[in-house]
Amino acid sequence: MDTLQSLNFETVELDDQKNALVIIDQTLLPNKVVYLSLKTMAEIWQAIYDLQVRGAPAIGIAAAYGLYLGIKQSSATDFDAFFAEFSKVKKYLASSRPTAVNLFWALDRMETCLMKNASASVEKIKTALLQEAHDIKAEDIHTCRAIGEYGLSLLKPGMGLLTHCNAGQLATVKYGTATAPMYLGQEQGYNFKVFVDETRPLLQGARLTAYELNRAGIDATLICDNMAATVMSNGWVNAVFVGCDRVAANGDTANKIGTSGVAILAHYYGIPFYVCAPTSTIDMNCQTGRDIHIEQRPAEEITEKWYAQRMAPQGIKVFNPAFDVTENANITAIITEYGIAQPPFTTSLKDIFNKKLSGKKI
Numbered sequence: 001m002d003t004l005q006s007l008n009f010e011t012v013e014l015d016d017q018k019n020a021l022v023i024i025d026q027t028l029l030p031n032k033v034v035y036l037s038l039k040t041m042a043e044i045w046q047a048i049y050d051l052q053v054r055g056a057p058a059i060g061i062a063a064a065y066g067l068y069l070g071i072k073q074s075s076a077t078d079f080d081a082f083f084a085e086f087s088k089v090k091k092y093l094a095s096s097r098p099t100a101v102n103l104f105w106a107l108d109r110m111e112t113c114l115m116k117n118a119s120a121s122v123e124k125i126k127t128a129l130l131q132e133a134h135d136i137k138a139e140d141i142h143t144c145r146a147i148g149e150y151g152l153s154l155l156k157p158g159m160g161l162l163t164h165c166n167a168g169q170l171a172t173v174k175y176g177t178a179t180a181p182m183y184l185g186q187e188q189g190y191n192f193k194v195f196v197d198e199t200r201p202l203l204q205g206a207r208l209t210a211y212e213l214n215r216a217g218i219d220a221t222l223i224c225d226n227m228a229a230t231v232m233s234n235g236w237v238n239a240v241f242v243g244c245d246r247v248a249a250n251g252d253t254a255n256k257i258g259t260s261g262v263a264i265l266a267h268y269y270g271i272p273f274y275v276c277a278p279t280s281t282i283d284m285n286c287q288t289g290r291d292i293h294i295e296q297r298p299a300e301e302i303t304e305k306w307y308a309q310r311m312a313p314q315g316i317k318v319f320n321p322a323f324d325v326t327e328n329a330n331i332t333a334i335i336t337e338y339g340i341a342q343p344p345f346t347t348s349l350k351d352i353f354n355k356k357l358s359g360k361k362i
């Protein structure tokens with residue numbers, strides 16, 4: 001049984017007739033399932049910035065469709081004028097969030113498609129761009145399922161797992177990345193027991209991962225982030241699976257704030273720590289984690305969001321990085337759609353990309 005039918009929602013889809021990007025407003029989950037129909041570039045930009053649509057792959061898909069919508073109505077009749085409009089929309093959408101490389105990867109893929117079709121009419125270019133955005137979305141399903149299969153090959157039935165933030169269906173199209181082994185395991189009777197970090201300050205774990213796993217019938221236990229050490233020291237966790245927003249060429253990985261702490265704890269307790277990474281999230285131009293731009297977000301997310309009353313004194317200084325970097329030494333393996341990369345990642349990630357470039361089917 002496909003457990004994801006129980007989730008039966010689309011994270012991101014295009015309504016071409018209405019010239020709109022349709023998303024679930026993830027800021028309202030788990031209490032309300034509300035679909036938004038975004039028609040302007042400003043609405044799409046804001047939805048990405050406000051995490052109404054979020055998660056590296058989902059951000060990339062939203063940006064690709066957004067770029068198509070942004071140029072669909074162009075009245076340009078020659079390539080240069082059309083390319084100028086295209087570039088303006090691309091640059092604007094690229095400014096929404098800095099860390100998840102999928103945003104830039106997807107926008108660059110759309111530009112590559114444009115250049116491949118430069119000799120075609122503007123209308124034919126628009127059609128090609130729409131298909132490219134559809135392809136980016138469709139590929140995500142196969143990519144995440146492949147990550148799930150490789151991840152599942154590392155696990156045994158009944159294992160205890162832990163995950164941080166949401167790298168689930170809501171961050172992708174269907175399987176998620178870190179949740180893909182969990183969903184495939186559910187289909188095959190693995191009966192995993194998953195500990196879900198709530199993931200302050202925006203609570204993607206409590207609001208989104210717990211919601212997804214619960215609806216899929218997976219045994220999930222919600223914990224505060226500061227309880228991860230306890231569940232690990234109790235022997236309840238056999239492996240940690242997390243997503244990623246940007247993996248550097250040496251395997252250092254940017255993911256939701258708090259991930260590096262989980263990795264250090266796992267390393268201390270001898271628990272395998274796996275990063276689930278579509279190759280679209282691996283940035284071989286980024287040498288180490290120090291080269292990754294970490295998004296800083298508003299103080300209010302810590303001092304007052306989610307609360308009936310403010311939870312911190314007015315005027316208190318706040319530090320609110322949205323991500324942190326897990327050093328490669330604390331990562332057991334990086335699971336991609338082309339296989340499992342083991343240390344040394346500088347070599348194994350190159351091998352993964354060589355498989356991809358060779359046209360190997362996933």
Ligand SMILES: CSC[C@H]1O[C@H](OP(=O)(O)O)[C@H](O)[C@@H]1O
Nearest residue numbers: 054055056167171243244255256
């Ligand atoms: C499968 S990518 C999910 C990744 O993105 C999340 O960040 P955000 O919720 O701010 O978009 C988090 O880092 C997840 O691991």
